[in-house]
Amino acid sequence: MAPKRALVVGSGLGALASAAMLERAGWQVVVRAQEYAALAFDDALGIWSPALAALRAWLGASRCDALASAGRFVGAVDGYHDGRGRQLCGPATDLGEGTGERPALLFLPRSALLRELRGACGAGVRFDARAGSGVTAAELRSELEGSWHMIVGADGSDSTVRSTLVPRGAVPTALGFHVYRGVATAPLAAGADASEPLLPRGRSFQAWSTSATRFAAVPTTSPACAAHAPPLDAAAWFATSRGPPPAAGDVRAAVRALAAAHFAPYAAALVDATQDAHLAPPIAARAHSPGLLRGAHGRIARAAPGGAGGGGGGGDGSDGAAVALVGDAAWTLDPILAQGGGVAIEDAAELAACTAAWAPAHGAGALDAALRAYEAARRPRLRALAAISLLPDALGQMAGLPASLRDGLLAALPRTLSSAAFEVAMHASLAPAPLAGRWRYDPPQPPPRGAPAGR
Numbered sequence: 083m084a085p086k087r088a089l090v091v092g093s094g095l096g097a098l099a100s101a102a103m104l105e106r107a108g109w110q111v112v113v114r115a116q117e118y119a120a121l122a123f124d125d126a127l128g129i130w131s132p133a134l135a136a137l138r139a140w141l142g143a144s145r146c147d148a149l150a151s152a153g154r155f156v157g158a159v160d161g162y163h164d165g166r167g168r169q170l171c172g173p174a175t176d177l178g179e180g181t182g183e184r185p186a187l188l189f190l191p192r193s194a195l196l197r198e199l200r201g202a203c204g205a206g207v208r209f210d211a212r213a214g215s216g217v218t219a220a221e222l223r224s225e226l227e228g229s230w231h232m233i234v235g236a237d238g239s240d241s242t243v244r245s246t247l248v249p250r251g252a253v254p255t256a257l258g259f260h261v262y263r264g265v266a267t268a269p270l271a272a273g274a275d276a277s278e279p280l281l282p283r284g285r286s287f288q289a290w291s292t293s294a295t296r297f298a299a300v301p302t303t304s305p306a307c308a309a310h311a312p313p314l315d316a317a318a319w320f321a322t323s324r325g326p327p328p329a330a331g332d333v334r335a336a337v338r339a340l341a342a343a344h345f346a347p348y349a350a351a352l353v354d355a356t357q358d359a360h361l362a363p364p365i366a367a368r369a370h371s372p373g374l375l376r377g378a379h380g381r382i383a384r385a386a387p388g389g390a391g392g393g394g395g396g397g398d399g400s401d402g403a404a405v406a407l408v409g410d411a412a413w414t415l416d417p418i419l420a421q422g423g424g425v426a427i428e429d430a431a432e433l434a435a436c437t438a439a440w441a442p443a444h445g446a447g448a449l450d451a452a453l454r455a456y457e458a459a460r461r462p463r464l465r466a467l468a469a470i471s472l473l474p475d476a477l478g479q480m481a482g483l484p485a486s487l488r489d490g491l492l493a494a495l496p497r498t499l500s501s502a503a504f505e506v507a508m509h510a511s512l513a514p515a516p517l518a519g520r521w522r523y524d525p526p527q528p529p530p531r532g533a534p535a536g537r
């Protein structure tokens with residue numbers, strides 16, 4: 083039987099998860115990456131239960147256990163606070179550790195996740211790294227002359243695969259604020275967290291100031307903390323501010339000034355406890371809006387000999403390649419949701435499940451149908467996430483009198499009501515459809531060994 087061949091473009095979470103899971107779905111995979119140099123900034127990523135479930139289903143319990151021991155499960159999400167630390171809504175929502183009924187959130191270094199995903203790729207995956215700017219549009223077009231049945235674009239928000247091969251693919255738009263982030267790996271200044279002892283209890287918190295800025299922190303792990311005795315907790319943090327990022331300059335001074343001016347002392351202390359190597363340059367936040375979520379798959383015709391246009395239709399994929407987008411290339415999410423990386427993993431699992439039963443003998447039309455099923459399966463969840471991110475952005479980035487009103491109104495709400503609303507929103511962000519009343523996302527299952535079964 084002819085092998086089914088996929089070209090995966092990218093080297094992030096989406097690309098490596100796609101390679102590992104497509105291999106398990108019977109594909110021969112080549113990963114063409116921009117480069118495999120060390121990450122410019124090894125940020126801490128929060129991976130929620132749906133992606134953890136997809137990893138467990140496809141890559142096995144032992145890989146998941148290795149990930150869990152490389153990271154830290156967050157004990158609780160503490161709702162929203164004002165700049166001075168007063169809780170505005172939602173008491174702590176307790177989280178689980180990935181196995182029970184509670185949703186779970188694992189925070190770990192991005193490098194640890196990438197390493198585990200790469201280690202999960204077997205002999206059916208070949209890595210072909212390109213130095214410099216990565217695969218170009220011209221190279222992609224010429225790849226069509228290769229014998230790929232499917233090209234997977236996992237090349238991030240500015241996807242070259244999307245712009246070259248998926249004409250209907252939508253591009254993300256600016257959200258109107260920028261994001262600073264860092265990982266604090268040194269001890270906090272004495273007393274800095276006296277009024278906010280949230281991190282030692284393993285909780286995540288987010289504060290909204292009255293000046294269109296937000297600050298959040300969450301416990302995580304970092305190799306840099308291992309040297310401390312007793313071992314230190316690392317804390318990943320982010321801050322947002324309105325407008326485009328400032329021009330090149332002193333990032334530390336800018337974010338420290340913002341933290342000190344608008345938040346309780348723990349914020350500036352976390353910035354101070356962040357070494358330069360763990361402080362990222364600010365980025366302009368971008369996302370697809372719910373209305374722009376379209377075009378995560380397509381088909382690109384191969385030029386016929388003599389240049390007469392596409393397609394022979396030989397039933398073996400010779401009439402072109404199917405194109406699937408995963409992760410940020412398909413649907414960039416608001417970074418404050420902390421779900422884009424998890425979504426890339428879920429996408430990979432769904433793509434593998436939808437194409438597992440396909441064989442070249444079934445023809446190009448059947449592969450297109452599988453990709454339509456992939457897009458249809460993912461769209462409700464992505465719509466829900468894009469919609470859910472609108473409210474915290476609108477409320478969190480307020481300034482002046484409206485923000486004071488916001489704080490007053492939220493603080494005046496009965497706590498049971500605001501905590502119920504917070505719980506509903508959080509659970510809806512983990513479910514396949516909004517307000518589905520359950521947190522669980524049923525991960526697409528791998529086919530049983532030796533008997534691939536698609537969905």
Ligand SMILES: Cc1cc2nc3c(=O)[nH]c(=O)nc-3n(C[C@H](O)[C@H](O)[C@H](O)COP(=O)(O)OP(=O)(O)OC[C@H]3O[C@@H](n4cnc5c(N)ncnc54)[C@H](O)[C@@H]3O)c2cc1C
Pocket residue numbers: 091092093094095096097114115116117126127128129215216217218236237238239241242261263320365408409410411415417418419420421422423424425426
């Ligand atoms: C501030 C911030 C905080 C975040 N926090 C979280 C979080 O806590 N949890 C979470 O789940 N998500 C989080 N995210 C989102 C997450 O980082 C992304 O959604 C995730 O990285 C998407 O993975 P990806 O593989 O689709 O794209 P990327 O990670 O962008 O990877 C794309 C890869 O493709 C490569 N590439 C690009 N162009 C080419 C080309 N032409 N040829 C070859 N290779 C190419 C790039 O080098 C890169 O390696 C956050 C994002 C931001 C900005």
